[in-house]
Amino acid sequence: MPSWVSGLPETKDYVGVGQAGSSEGPEQQIRAAEDWARGSLAAGISVKIHEQLVQNICEGSCTAEEQSKILLKAESKTKHTLKGVDIKERWLDRGSCMVWVLATLSRDKVELRRAMMFNLSPPSIEMAGLLVGHLEKMLREDFAVVAADARLEGCATDSATPTCQDRANTIFGAITVSLEKEPMDGQFRQRNFRVKGSLRFQDRLLSSFDVPCKARAEARADAQTIDRAAAEDCRKKVQATMKKDLEMMD
Missing domain, CATH: 3.10.28.20 (Acetamidase/Formamidase-like domains)
Incomplete structure (x- = not known):
């Protein structure tokens, strides 16, 4: 046994x-x-x-x-x-x-996959600012993004399926947060992340991002404290990329 x-x-x-x-x-x-x-x-x-x-x-x-x-x-x-x-x-x-x-x-396999939906009625690029605001709030919540219906998760990468097309006024998005490495030199501890994601509206890719981010603290600091600081670094970089992409569509 x-x-x-x-x-x-x-x-x-x-x-x-x-x-x-x-x-x-x-x-x-x-x-x-x-x-x-x-x-x-x-x-x-x-x-x-x-x-x-x-x-x-x-x-x-x-x-x-x-x-x-x-x-x-x-x-x-x-x-x-x-x-x-x-x-x-x-x-x-x-x-x-x-x-x-x-x-x-595995606790070390820190890969959080989240799907998100934003309903736009009527669809308008003028909603871009509000969209960025929603994402900013969600990223602040330690990547705790409210998940979309599981059947719709793939819509962020392929919106051509019938299920996705039924949501004509929806922007689909997906975000992946992965822990790449955690170097420690005895005095300091650093956690390096990579955030990848995209936003798609019907057959149009609105924004795509792939950014590295990190946070460093004394070796005795717990992972959660370091991750909160890393989340802020990630949020700023993702927000800047999305804002630039959306502004180019005006």
Whole structure:
């Protein structure tokens, strides 16, 4: 019996363990165990994301309305984060016919994929300033962008599909934030990110950006503190690129 069945392994990664009985066929049993493992892992991530959003958006004190919005945002953010989950191991307990699954998500694999939508009615380039304002606010919230309907995520890169064309007055956007490296020299700690994204309206690419950004602090500083400073650097660079692209369309 693997050690992780009786107790979670000691690791810096997020971990989830799931199990399922033999009430259904083998494939369904394995799938059910994997779903339980992902759910277990998601529970821990959701708590962390919720705490982070409360701190970033409300500075620790939220109204009932803000709490409701944060719960929805945390749920959406968790679902997107779970796309990076790996099913590490599966084990069949032949005595009980139980299937056990170990799922992990690397904390170092900081890649947050977010999709966003902005409804324009009627569509007008005069809305560009408002659009930049929305993005600025979202980027300030530690990249916690409210996700679009999952069926529409691909519209930011390919708006020709029927589902995307049904949203005639919508600007689609996508943003990817990735941690590239984290050098440390003993006295200072630096986290380097790259932000890539685009905005698309119907068959027109409105803006495209690919910018590096970073933040540096004393070695004892936690990652969250450094990331807040990096987010500000990213926000400024992304905003400048988008504003330039949108102004060129006037």
